[in-house]
Amino acid sequence: MExxxxxxxxxxxxxxxxxxxxxxxxxxxxxxxxxxxxxxxPYRFELPLLAAALDGVVSPQTAxxxxxxxxxxxxxxxxxxxxxxxxxxxxxxxxxxSRDIATREMQDIYREPVKPELIAQRIKEIKEQSTPxxxxxxxxxxxxxxxxxxxxxxxxxxxxxxxxxxxxxSAEHVSTDESRPPLNLKEFIRELAPTPIxxxxxxxxxxxxxxxxxxxxxxxxxxxPGAICTTRGVLGIGVPQATAIADxxxxxxxxxxxxxxxxxxxxxxxxxxxxxxxxxVACGADAVMLGSALARAYEAPGxxxxxxxxxxxxxxxxxxxxxxxxxxxxxxxxxGPARENDGTFNLMGGLRTSMAxxxxxxxxxxxxxxxxxxxxxxxxxxxxQREQGxxxxxxxxxxxxxx
Numbered sequence: 001m002e003x004x005x006x007x008x009x010x011x012x013x014x015x016x017x018x019x020x021x022x023x024x025x026x027x028x029x030x031x032x033x034x035x036x037x038x039x040x041x042p043y044r045f046e047l048p049l050l051a052a053a054l055d056g057v058v059s060p061q062t063a064x065x066x067x068x069x070x071x072x073x074x075x076x077x078x079x080x081x082x083x084x085x086x087x088x089x090x091x092x093x094x095x096x097x098s099r100d101i102a103t104r105e106m107q108d109i110y111r112e113p114v115k116p117e118l119i120a121q122r123i124k125e126i127k128e129q130s131t132p133x134x135x136x137x138x139x140x141x142x143x144x145x146x147x148x149x150x151x152x153x154x155x156x157x158x159x160x161x162x163x164x165x166x167x168x169x170s171a172e173h174v175s176t177d178e179s180r181p182p183l184n185l186k187e188f189i190r191e192l193a194p195t196p197i198x199x200x201x202x203x204x205x206x207x208x209x210x211x212x213x214x215x216x217x218x219x220x221x222x223x224x225p226g227a228i229c230t231t232r233g234v235l236g237i238g239v240p241q242a243t244a245i246a247d248x249x250x251x252x253x254x255x256x257x258x259x260x261x262x263x264x265x266x267x268x269x270x271x272x273x274x275x276x277x278x279x280x281v282a283c284g285a286d287a288v289m290l291g292s293a294l295a296r297a298y299e300a301p302g303x304x305x306x307x308x309x310x311x312x313x314x315x316x317x318x319x320x321x322x323x324x325x326x327x328x329x330x331x332x333x334x335x336g337p338a339r340e341n342d343g344t345f346n347l348m349g350g351l352r353t354s355m356a357x358x359x360x361x362x363x364x365x366x367x368x369x370x371x372x373x374x375x376x377x378x379x380x381x382x383x384x385q386r387e388q389g390x391x392x393x394x395x396x397x398x399x400x401x402x403x
Contacts, residue, residue: 016225016240017276020283021374027359034355035362036348038286040161040264041196041217043137046070047348048287048363049334050266053141053165054228054309055079055091056295056302060122062330064129065299067136069334074163074289075122075140076309077150082119083112088301094321095303102321103311110312119150120157127158139198141165143309144173144183155195161217163198167231167310167318168223170202171210185214201268203239208248208265212255218264220289221248225270227292228308231318241270242283242371249284249367273343274350281351282369292322293347297330342394 002010038048051058051066051073058066059081063073081087090109097105123138130136139161142150147164154162164185173182189197193215200220202208211219224231224238232238239247245267252265267280268289277288295306304326308319328345332338336346343350360366378392385393 012243014240014243015373017242017270017279018378019240019373019375020242020279021372021377022279022282022354022358023370023372024357025359025370029356029359029361031349031352031356033361034352036352036355038264038363040072040198040287041194043072043160043196045072045137045287047334048281048285048351049348050074050139050287050289051294052226052268052289052291053079053163054291054295054302054306055081055087056306057291057300059087059301060125061129062294062297062299062301063126063138064136065330066294066334067126067129068134069331071334072137072139072161074161075126075138077119077122077140077142077154078114078146078309080109081122082114083110085118091301091303094307095305097321099321103317106307106312106321107314107317111314114146114150116150116153119153123154123157123159137161139163144169144185145180147183147188151192155192159195161196161198162192163200163220165198165200165220165309167235168201168203168207168237169199169211170207171214185211185216189215198264198266200266202248203244205247205251209251209254212251212263213258216263218266218286219248219252220266220268221245221285222268222270222289226268226308227272228306228311228319228322229269230320231310234316234318241267242279245280245283245285252284274347274354275343277347277351278354278366279371281355281363281366282371284367286363286367290347292324293344294330294333296324296326296344297328297333298326299330300324300326340394341391343392 005011047070049071053074053076058073058075066073080090126138137160141163143166175182196217198218199211199216201222203223221244225241264286266287267285271277292306307321311319336349338345355366385391
């Protein structure tokens with residue numbers, strides 16, 4: 001339903017995770033009978049979880065650990081690990097900056113050029129952690145502007161999945177600058193076949209559908225919802241995640257009618273706890289991409305901080321460095337056991353239990369769950385938790401603490 005903004009301008013109402021609730025069905029199910037696995041290209045993963053391509057979240061070492069746990073970590077090939085041999089030295093520096101100088105100091109750190117030999121080295125470091133029982137899938141991201149420069153060295157080093165990622169990625173980028181011809185996604189993805197390509201972000205039905213038509217294996221959904229992103233303030237663009245995911249999931253259905261091909265929808269950003277992850281899947285996501293929720297881990301390379309890909313943009317930064325509360329291991333955050341009651345630990349257990357409580361057997365079934373607009377969900381009867389800062393009133397542990 002459209003709402004009139006003024007004469008000549010109407011708009012749809014959109015919803016975030018806090019605005020909606022999952023409605024229990026007539027059936028319940030044993031959590032042990034719930035299957036949360038998913039596939040991306042030829043690869044099967046036990047958990048529908050990707051670690052975001054952020055320097056404060058994914059290192060070659062954490063990529064191996066997340067793979068061991070059943071998820072998929074995406075390394076940023078334009079990040080610190082591919083600019084500096086001793087990446088941790090720079091990560092430690094970033095953790096020492098006061099908030100008033102953090103952005104400009106990070107801009108200076110990221111002026112160091114990306115080194116192709118480090119791209120190859122980092123991918124090999126991920127692959128070397130494979131075992132016969134648990135092969136590690138190597139995934140990494142490049143921006144549309146740089147992917148043609150570096151993709152070949154990444155693939156030669158053993159990269160399994162390529163993510164082409166930017167604030168907004170479209171299938172129809174227009175440019176009159178002949179020195180920088182736009183990337184033709186459809187031709188490029190066809191050229192790299194059979195390597196699975198994930199593209200994004202996007203936040204609308206039509207953009208998602210056009211990206212799917214390029215031959216992408218997956219589409220990232222999310223423009224500005226993350227705890228570290230300032231795009232919505234700097235550019236004024238974005239769509240609340242619940243609506244964005246549902247719209248792109250509808251595009252997936254249309255694409256299936258056209259081609260019989262199923263493209264994975266990956267919710268990227270805006271999820272603080274297990275409940276948000278469950279809502280993302282109920283809205284239509286096949287998997288979720290997490291950043292700040294994992295930056296809290298003791299193993300995370302950010303030393304208690306997280307920041308976005310555009311935080312260090314040389315002329316228009318669109319992200320900020322946030323402090324996180326390092327209070328658990330990756331395993332505890334992802335698979336448990338949880339020792340907190342706010343939903344920020346055992347995230348996949350929360351998803352599995354939500355599905356079981358509502359009676360759904362797998363991700364595809366849960367995509368069809370009934371939803372309700374329920375703005376009172378976060379506050380109804382929770383005044384004591386808010387007053388005491390516990391349970392659902394303990395937001396700092398999920399999002400971060402003041403920097």
